[in-house]
Amino acid sequence: MPIAADDPRLVSPFEAAPTRYDDVPFQRAGASGIPLPRISLGLWQNFGSGRTLDVQREILRHAVDRGIVHIDLANNYGPPYGAAESTFGTVLDSDLRRYRDELFLSTKAGYDMWPGPYGDGGSRKYLMRSLEQSLTRMRTDYVDVFYSHRVDPDTPIEETVHALADIVRSGKALYAGISNYPADLTRRAHELLAAEGVRLFIHQPRYSLFDRTPEAELFPTLRGLAVGSAVFSPLAQGLLTAKYLDGTVPADSRAADSRFLDASALTDDYLERIRGIDGVAREAGLSIPQLAVAWVLRDPVVTTAIIGASRTAQIDDAVTASTTALSDDVISALEPFAAGVGERIA
Numbered sequence: 001m002p003i004a005a006d007d008p009r010l011v012s013p014f015e016a017a018p019t020r021y022d023d024v025p026f027q028r029a030g031a032s033g034i035p036l037p038r039i040s041l042g043l044w045q046n047f048g049s050g051r052t053l054d055v056q057r058e059i060l061r062h063a064v065d066r067g068i069v070h071i072d073l074a075n076n077y078g079p080p081y082g083a084a085e086s087t088f089g090t091v092l093d094s095d096l097r098r099y100r101d102e103l104f105l106s107t108k109a110g111y112d113m114w115p116g117p118y119g120d121g122g123s124r125k126y127l128m129r130s131l132e133q134s135l136t137r138m139r140t141d142y143v144d145v146f147y148s149h150r151v152d153p154d155t156p157i158e159e160t161v162h163a164l165a166d167i168v169r170s171g172k173a174l175y176a177g178i179s180n181y182p183a184d185l186t187r188r189a190h191e192l193l194a195a196e197g198v199r200l201f202i203h204q205p206r207y208s209l210f211d212r213t214p215e216a217e218l219f220p221t222l223r224g225l226a227v228g229s230a231v232f233s234p235l236a237q238g239l240l241t242a243k244y245l246d247g248t249v250p251a252d253s254r255a256a257d258s259r260f261l262d263a264s265a266l267t268d269d270y271l272e273r274i275r276g277i278d279g280v281a282r283e284a285g286l287s288i289p290q291l292a293v294a295w296v297l298r299d300p301v302v303t304t305a306i307i308g309a310s311r312t313a314q315i316d317d318a319v320t321a322s323t324t325a326l327s328d329d330v331i332s333a334l335e336p337f338a339a340g341v342g343e344r345i346a
Contacts, residue, residue, distance in 0.1 A: 014095035016102075017065040024067035024322050029202050029228025029303045034175070036104060038297055038322040040070035040230060041315070042306040047087045048078035051310070060091050062312040064099065066319050072204075072230065072306050073138070074108040074149060075130050081113055082137055089139035100140065106230075107134045108179060108204075110149025122152030122160035131172060145201055146173035148189075150180045161189050165196035175201035177230075183217035190225050200227050202303065207231035207296055208346075209240060209277065209338040216342030219301045228303035231296055235307070236346045239265060240292040245278060247271055265346060273345075276337035284330050286321075289314070293321035295334065 026035035041063045047056050060071070077084035085107065096103065109130035112120040119126065131146055146167055148160050164176040176198055178189050190200040203222055205214045211233070222229055235241060249263045274288070281291040296305050307318045339345045 014061060016099055020065055020067045020069075022067070023319050027300070027303050029230075030222070031226035032175070032199065032201055032228065034104070034201070036070050036228070036230070036304045037068050038304055039068050039293070039315075039318045040072050040304045040306045041068050042072040042232060042308050043084040043088060044072075044074070044077050044232075044308055046308055046310045047084035049080065049083055053087065053090065055310075056087050057091050057095065059309050059312060059315070060088070061095060063309070063315055064096065064103075066315055068315065068319075069099075069102055070104040070106070070230075070304060072106045072232075073134075074111075074147075075113050075134050076111055082133070085134055085137035089137050093139050104144045105138070105140065106145040106147060106177065107131070107138070107143050108147035108149035108177075109134070110147070110152065110179070122148055122150075122155040122157075122163075124159055124163040124166075127160065127163045128167065131167060135172065142171060143173050145175040145177045147177040147179045147204060148181075151182070151185055157185060157188055158192060161192040162196065165193055165198045168198050175199075177202040177204060179204035180206075183221040186218065186221050186227075187225070190227065200225070202228040202230055204230045204232060204306070206233045207302070208234050208236045209292055209295055209334065210236040210273075210346035211344040212339045212341055213344050219299070223301050229301055230304045230306055231302050232306045234293050234296045234305045235289055236292075239270065239274065239346050240277070240288055242278065242288050244271075245275060270346065273337040277334065280330060280333045280337070283333070284326070286324065287317060289317050290321040290324065291326075291330075291334075293318050294324040294326050295331070297322065298326055298331065 024037045024039055026037050028035045071088065073085050073088060075082065109127050110122060113130060127148065135141060146164065148164060152160065167173045168176050176193060178186065181189060181203065186203060193200045205218055207214050244266050247266055278288055281288045284291060293305050296302055309315050
């Protein structure tokens with residue numbers, strides 16, 4: 001439940017829980033000096049105009065209280081574009097400013113953000129100007145990692161990577177990352193950054209029981225390069241939950257109001273798979289989301305799983321998953337219902 005408008009937590013200075021580092025384990029990102037919590041909070045879809053500031057504030061506070069100190073953003077998260085960064089900046093000022101050095105903040109640029117040819121892609125102009133705008137919205141003078149959000153086929157990768165290196169040298173980002181890059185261009189980005197004296201810190205790919213594309217080429221590449229990974233959509237946009245077990249779309253579900261998911265995803269094949277996964281989860285004493293998050297964390301190539309949250313209970317579920325080691329029997333039982341290695345089904 002959202003906290004009431006007169007709740008003292010809203011008018012008193014926020015004091016993070018003294019036990020905040022007791023619950024979530026941390027894992028070092030590749031060969032870097034940075035450990036990240038196994039669970040990170042992504043502000044992709046729940047921090048725009050569709051939620052009240054009180055709810056968003058409660059979720060961010062609760063995440064920090066549970067040790068989830070890595071907050072992941074992008075310039076165009078909302079809606080509208082920029083709203084998630086602005087919301088975060090508001091809460092940073094009101095509640096989290098004193099904990100800034102305990103937070104690990106990331107943002108990205110690569111997809112469309114503003115009109116015209118300079119508001120999209122991987123050009124030096126777009127990346128640098130976008131980061132300046134992000135820092136203003138987030139009310140901070142630096143982010144911990146800045147990502148090239150996607151490969152831009154119209155911009156030489158050398159230009160994109162040189163911009164990332166210059167951003168790190170400027171101190172406006174402490175580390176460089178890439179997202180949605182295939183294995184071959186990941187190797188090239190790593191090589192180009194190394195030539196600039198900057199290490200590729202982390203890669204952010206989509207990964208879940210329903211999308212195992214990274215297992216074919218990307219994860220072996222990251223292991224070889226000793227680069228960390230922060231996987232997004234571990235619940236496959238909410239498909240790996242119990243919401244759709246009966247084949248209908250609840251009014252408060254993502255499939256009811258998201259441009260990334262709709263009722264067409266609830267195919268007979270999906271329902272067979274999710275009901276099978278539900279059976280495995282029940283046998284293991286877990287919820288479907290807990291099982292799905294624990295599954296992506298089973299491989300140490302995954303540094304952290306980025307979750308979205310519209311309720312604090314979803315954060316607690318993920319915290320439980322972060323300390324759950326799945327047995328070989330449970331992992332094997334999931335195979336008939338998961339995508340094949342290197343394949344994506346949702």
